[in-house]
Amino acid sequence: MPELPEVETVVRGLRTPLIGRTARDIWHDWARTIRPTPIAPDPAHFAARIAGQTFRAIERRAKYILCHLDDDILVVHLKMTGRLYVTPDDAIHDADRWVHFRVQLDGGVQLRFSDARKFGFVALTDDFSRLAPALGPEPLADTYNIEALRAGLHGHRKAIKALLLDQAFVAGVGNIYADESLHDAKIHPLRASDSLNDDEIAHLHAAIRRALTDGIEREGASVNWYRKPDGTSGKAQQYFHVYDRAGEPCLTCGTPIEKIRVAQRGTHYCPVCQPTPTLLKG
DNA sequence: CCAGCCCCCTGTCGGC
DNA sequence: TGCCGACAGGGGGCTG
Numbered sequence: 574m575p576e577l578p579e580v581e582t583v584v585r586g587l588r589t590p591l592i593g594r595t596a597r598d599i600w601h602d603w604a605r606t607i608r609p610t611p612i613a614p615d616p617a618h619f620a621a622r623i624a625g626q627t628f629r630a631i632e633r634r635a636k637y638i639l640c641h642l643d644d645d646i647l648v649v650h651l652k653m654t655g656r657l658y659v660t661p662d663d664a665i666h667d668a669d670r671w672v673h674f675r676v677q678l679d680g681g682v683q684l685r686f687s688d689a690r691k692f693g694f695v696a697l698t699d700d701f702s703r704l705a706p707a708l709g710p711e712p713l714a715d716t717y718n719i720e721a722l723r724a725g726l727h728g729h730r731k732a733i734k735a736l737l738l739d740q741a742f743v744a745g746v747g748n749i750y751a752d753e754s755l756h757d758a759k760i761h762p763l764r765a766s767d768s769l770n771d772d773e774i775a776h777l778h779a780a781i782r783r784a785l786t787d788g789i790e791r792e793g794a795s796v797n798w799y800r801k802p803d804g805t806s807g808k809a810q811q812y813f814h815v816y817d818r819a820g821e822p823c824l825t826c827g828t829p830i831e832k833i834r835v836a837q838r839g840t841h842y843c844p845v846c847q848p849t850p851t852l853l854k855g
Numbered sequence: 856c857c858a859g860c861c862c863c864c865t866g867t868c869g870g871c
Numbered sequence: 872t873g874c875c876g877a878c879a880g881g882g883g884g885c886t887g
Contacts (some may be wrong), residue, residue, distance in 0.1 A: 652881050690864045731857060748880060
């Protein structure tokens with residue numbers, strides 16, 4: 574479940590082993606792992622186009638990894654179970670049976686994309702905006718202040734949890750950090766997004782940024798599949814207040830954490846710290 | 856505009 | 872122990 578902190582950690586971990594390397598060829602064993610683009614509509618075009626291009630910079634936008642090459646961008650989305658790492662050519666392939674895409678690099682190393690559930694993808698593009706859907710503001714950007722959050726809320730009337738998961742509302746927040754942010758802000762996940770008062774908006778703004786910043790500092794949450802590029806686990810899961818803690822005591826008040834479904838996602842909250850709204854519609 | 860559902864996939868786990 | 876259904880959830884798409 575790589576979200577903003579996990580993707581950011583992967584990006585940071587890839588810079589040293591990847592920047593300066595030149596691509597030679599690619600390999601894949603699952604067609605849908607490679608998303609077609611105008612400049613690389615199939616694996617043969619992809620291979621011909623990437624060959625000879627050097628990795629110059631790596632950045633994150635929302636949950637996308639953007640590897641800037643000389644002319645193009647290698648875009649990767651990890652979705653649920655994706656892993657991306659650089660490894661020596663001769664590293665035992667069987668050690669990771671879910672590798673579906675590799676880029677052969679110079680220097681005897683490979684960039685490998687592993688994805689057990691095959692939801693993720695790689696793509697070679699010269700226009701990221703055409704590849705990705707409309708993405709909302711980066712929540713950790715200096716420009717994402719309370720007013721930016723309030724502006725995003727305007728015109729919406731749906732459960733706040735569902736809105737937090739909407740990448741057009743705010744980019745990079747997923748199920749884990751949405752639950753953690755709402756608990757920190759003491760807001761029930763089913764609260765109508767247009768019912769938040771000024772104090773709650775301010776608290777939610779701070780909570781989102783705190784959850785994501787802490788997540789990055791802890792190098793992401795390794796609940797099951799996520800790993801850093803060096804293969805080790807993140808530590809953010811050790812600090813969850815509500816996510817994956819159904820039935821366990823709230824760290825604030827001791828009440829058992831409850832789990833419901835909101836927007837088709839498992840949603841965890843404290844019924845005392847985050848009181849149930851009396852009106853969901855009205 | 857929004858809630859709900861399906862789909863893409865496969866590993867894991869609880870129940871029988 | 873083995874089988875089976877439920878569940879995990881990022882994101883696109885469709886329907887009511």
